[in-house]
Amino acid sequence: MDRKTPEKVKYPIGQQDFKVLRQQGRLYVDKTRYIEQLVEEDQYYFLARPRRFGKSLFLSTMKYFFEGERELFNGLYIDSIDWGWDKYPVLHLDLNPERYSEKGKLESILDERFEEWEKKYGIKNLSSDYSQRFRRIIETAHEKTGHQVVILVDEYDKPLVGNLNSSSQFEYFREKLASIYSNFKSSAAHIKLVFITGVSRFSKLSVFSDLNNLRDISFSEDFADICGITEAELHKYFTSGIKNLADKEGISYEQACFELKLNYDGYRFSSGGSDIYNPWSVLNAMRESMIQDYWAETGKPTIVVETLHNRNVDLEKILNTDCTLDQLKGLDLSNIDPLPLLYQTGYLTIKAYDRETKLYSLSVPNREVSRDLFKALLPYYISVERDTPDSVARDILNAILKGEPAKMMESIDIFLAGIPYEMKMENENNFHNAVYILLRLIGARTETEVHTSDGRIDLIVKTSKFIYIIELKFGKDSQTAINQIEEKQYDLPYRNDARRVFRIGVNFNTTTRRLDQPEIQEIN
DSSP, X not given: OOOOOOOOOOOOTTOOOHHHHHHTTOOOOOOTHHHHHHHHHOSEEEEEOOTTSSHHHHHHHHHHHHTTOGGGGTTSGGGGSOOOOOOOOEEEEEOOSOOOOSTHHHHHHHHHHHHHHHHHTTOOOOOSOHHHHHHHHHHHHHHHHSSOEEEEEESTTHHHHTTTTOHHHHHHHHHHHHHHHTHHHHTGGGEEEXXXXXXXXXXXXXXTTTOTTOEEOTTOGGGTTSSSBOHHHHHHHOHHHHHHHHHHHTOOHHHHHHHHHHHHOOBOOSSSOOOBBOHHHHHHHHHHTSOOOTGGGGOOOHHHHHHHHHTTOOHHHHTEEEEOHHHHHOBOGGGOOHHHHHHHTTSSEEEEEETTTTEEXXXXXXXXXXXXXXXXXXXXXXXXXXXXXXXXXXXXHHHXXXXXXXXXXXXXXXXXXXXXXXXXXXXXXXXXXXXXXXXXXXXXXXXXXXXXXXXXXXXXXXXXSEEEEEXXXXXXXXXXXXXXXXXXXXXXXXXXXXXXXXXEEEEEETTTTEEOOOEEEEOO
C-alpha cells in the first residue's frame, strides 16, 4: 500500500487577514476564546504589545466575528458558544501602513477610510473636520443597521512612535488623533465595543485623556497570552514543524524545542502570566526549518539605542532591573524614560514579580532579542567602520571557553582599540557599556553588577569550566581593580566551586585609549 505524503502545513507568514488565512487553509492558533471574554466584560479596551506579535490578526479575527461570518470560525472555540451571529457595523482603522514622516500622511489614510464608510452608509460629507465626520459615521451606521458599532483601531500610536524625536510632529499627530478618538466617549450610546492596539501607552500626552473608562489589558493576567504562542500552543499546533526542524538540523525533537525556547520564548506580560513565544519568529522558523533572528529583521531599534546612548544609561543595570508597574506603563515625550521604552518595544520583559514589594524584575526576553539589541548598540560605543575581522570576536570567545584570561583581555583590547575620539569614551559608564555589549554580543554568559555582602562586582563571565570575576576601572590602574576584588572578597562565593576561578583587574588608560596590562590571579 502506498504511503501518503503528509500534507504540508501552510504557515500564515505576514498574513494578517483572518478571512484570507482561513480560506487558504493556513494554520491558525485559536485565540477566539478571548472574544467571548471581551464582549462579556467591558466596552472599551486597549492592548499594547511589541511589533509582529499578532495584534493585527486578532483585530481582523474580531472584525469577521462581529460581521457575522460564522463559516470562517468552524471548528474554533467561538463557534461553540451561544451567540446570535448578528451582523454588526465594524469600523476598522489600520494606521500601520504609513511611516508618517509628513503631516499629510495621516489625513490620506483617514480620507480613504472615511470615504469608504460614508459610501457604505450613504453619508454625504459636509465637513472638513475629521472628528465631526467620524462622529456622523458612527451615529449613521448605528441608525441604518439597528446595531451598535464595533470600532477596531490597529497601531493607534504609529504616527506618534515614528515622531518621538520631533516634538512638533508628535504634537501635531497627537492632537489629530485625540480629536478623532474623543468620539469614543461622546458617541458611547452608539458603540458596542472599542478595541485599540499599539506598541506604547503614552502617559502625560495621552490621546485617550478624555476616555476614563478605557480598560488597559496590557498587563492583565486574564489576557496575558491573547497574542503570542504559549508552551502548550507550541506543542499543540507546531509538532510537525518542530520535527521537520529537528530533522533538518540533525538534532532530537527535545533539542529543537530547547533551541526554540532559548531563541524565541521568554516574553511575559503580567505578574503571574506564563512565558510567551514570539509568534513571528516561531512561524518563520517552522516554515524555514531553521533557527534565525527573524524578528530582528522586521525593524531596527533606532529610537531605543539612541535614547540609551544619549541618556548615558548604565546598560548593565537597566537590562537587569526591578521597577513598579507605574514605571512600565507610560511614555512621556518631554522626558523619555528608557525603561518603559525598552519594555514596550519588546527589548525588556517581565521575568518575575514580588507580591510583597510589588516590584517587577525585568530582563532581555531571549537570545534573538539580545543579539538584535547589542548588535544595534555596538556602533554607538565601538567603531565598526574599521577593518577589524570577525575573527577578533571569535578569539575573545575562544579564550573564554579555553580558560585563557590573558588572551581574552588582549583580544578585547584589540577590539576596543577602534573606539574613535569623537565617540567620547569619556567616563567609566561608557567603558563598562562597551565591554558589556561586546561580551553579550559574542554570546558569553555574562552577569553584571552582582551584589555581594561588601559591594557589587562589575562583571562575572561563566562557562561550564571557568569563572571570570572582572573589575573595570577608568583612568586609574589595574592594580587598584584587582585590589578591590581581593579586599571586598568578590570571589568568596566561588572558592568551593569546581570550576577554575580567575580574578581580573582591568583599567582603561585615558591617555593611550587602550587597556593597561591587566592583573590576573587564579584562586583555585
